[in-house]
């Protein structure tokens with residue numbers, strides 16, 4: 019139990035809602051895993067993400083971004099990446115756009131939205147030498163002069179603090195993190211059912227299929243709600259005059275998310291390539307992440323004026339964007355550097371592995387632009403080479 023957390027919990031009377039705890043341990047500027055910039059993203063870090071595997075992901079995504087920027091046809095344009103982690107995707111996309119669409123890249127500014135100063139520092143180091151002009155800003159700063167452009171949210175909404183709720187057999191309760199134990203042995207942390215949910219939450223639970231409670235959900239059954247989504251999506255909407263928002267993340271339909279057999283929700287902790295279902299260990303040292311619920315995302319999006327353009331699983335999206343052709347192209351590549359060819363092949367296959375990254379969801383929302391299905395959710399086009 020770190021002293022800072024003990025102090026805060028004592029000051030709060032011994033318990034805080036799980037959502038407050040998650041906010042602290044991830045985003046506190048001095049103690050949070052992201053806030054203090056402790057987490058390292060990549061195969062040699064705490065966990066890998068698609069862009070951290072190499073430039074293939076950005077190379078496949080770039081034509082989609084270019085399509086959207088061309089449709090928006092205004093000057094200046096913005097490519098806004100939220101939650102950029104190490105800055106891999108921002109740099110790789112800037113390189114791909116500058117090489118393949120130099121006219122578009124020349125009139126597009128790269129904007130990084132990163133609330134955690136510890137992570138922003140590392141992004142600045144990665145983006146030195148970026149071929150497009152880039153700057154860091156908050157949604158609120160962008161809202162002062164909203165541009166036309168594209169907003170990307172790759173594995174960021176799963177880092178928003180979630181509310182954990184628990185069924186006690188009669189009522190839904192908010193889960194709390196509580197100090198526990200005999201003071202001589204040193205206090206420990208425990209998850210406990212707290213106050214009953216506000217009556218207003220019932221409508222949300224009903225929409226998600228959690229009311230009326232069924233006998234398959236015994237006392238102690240718990241899951242997550244996503245109160246951080248609506249304000250985040252409203253902030254993104256205000257930051258953009260017109261354009262799409264592409265969310266790429268772990269996500270499940272409500273019937274799968276809230277299925278009776280998923281009795282402990284989706285919350286997971288990651289550190290040093292290890293996964294754990296215990297969110298209370300070494301607070302501020304582990305990444306905590308919860309899946310998105312697709313219906314909650316779409317509903318919160320609609321409420322702030324986003325319309326759905328299209329959605330797909332990552333495997334399907336990347337195939338529609340030419341992944342098979344890219345794999346095929348590798349077979350014709352020079353075998354002089356066989357190691358590099360095999361590494362690229364491995365990275366491409368990991369991106370579509372249905373048991374891992376291939377099951378990610380791509381959801382494109384838009385405001386103020388034509389509702390045309392994105393390239394990634396159309397049928398794959400036959401390649402020029404057949």
Ligand SMILES: C[S@@+](CC[C@H](N)C(=O)[O-])C[C@H]1O[C@@H](n2cnc3c(N)ncnc32)[C@H](O)[C@@H]1O
Nearest residue numbers: 052067100101102103131134137172173174177
């Ligand atoms: C899981 S990492 C993803 C990094 C990167 N997008 C990638 O795929 O490699 C989450 C990132 O989102 C940032 N983040 C957390 N909360 C955020 C928020 N409310 N708005 C924007 N970024 C946030 C974290 O600091 C971190 O940079």
